[in-house]
Amino acid sequence: MxxxxxxxxxxxxxxxxxxxxxxxxxxxxxxxxxxxxxxxxxxxxxxxxxxxxxxxxxxxxxxxxxxxxxxxxxxHAPRLHPDDPLERARHRAWVEVGSSILADIAGFYAAPDATALDARRDAIRAKVERLEGVVAGPYFVGERFSIVDAAFGPVFRYFDAFDTIADFGILDGLERVGAWRAGLARRPSVRRAVTEDYPERLMAFLRARDSHLGARARHKAAAPAGARP
The missing domain is CATH 3.40.30.10 (Glutaredoxin)
Known part of the structure; x- marks a missing residue:
């Protein structure tokens, strides 16, 4: 090869x-x-x-x-997409949903004020709510890991950083999506997809943004332990 x-x-x-x-x-x-x-x-x-x-x-x-x-x-084996053409197309469509959520996430951390931040949060929430009725668990289609899972591992990794800044409630009440997120976070391939210093790199990136979230991240970093963001 x-x-x-x-x-x-x-x-x-x-x-x-x-x-x-x-x-x-x-x-x-x-x-x-x-x-x-x-x-x-x-x-x-x-x-x-x-x-x-x-x-x-x-x-x-x-x-x-x-x-x-x-x-x-x-x-290269093993195949991660389904063999059935219709099901494979369905998986590719959900990968595109993941890309759309990533675009909303970029808008979320770049939002200039609280109103724009809330609008992006609501857009992300609306899309993950649709996933609640689709995810089989523990992965997208059950026990078999797929390319949809590979696409959403990086999506949920952003939420880890957002959760350290404030509770935005994006996944509140979404038990299946929450379990999926946790399962992907434990998957060795998802963990190894980034360097060990990724969390620090991402937080530094967010704090450097001239945005509402950036300001909240800087405030949280400067606040005494236990203070509200």
């Missing part, structure tokens, strides 16, 4: 999807981290969209996480 290299950024959730899939399949790969604020010239030459992840497959380059994950699923 050709040599695989995953071009990454430490915080990118889409990179994490590809890393989870590679790990689940036991595929050997190299990982190269770049700074997206100072993109190297070689990366600009390789990435048509200027985004990570990229997967170098020998002399070829794949971009876009969904494409990368599907390629890996077609070329």
């Amino acid at each position: 050709p040599r695989l290299e995953l071009v990454s950024h430490h915080l990118c959730p889409y990179v994490q999807r590809a890393a989870v899939v590679l790990d689940e399949k036991g595929v050997a790969f190299e990982r190269t981290y770049i700074d997206l604020a100072r993109k190297p010239d070689w990366f600009r030459d390789l990435s048509p969209l200027g985004k990570v992840p990229l997967l170098r497959v020998g002399g070829e380059v794949l971009f876009e996480s969904a494409v990368i994950c599907d390629y890996l699923d077609e070329t």
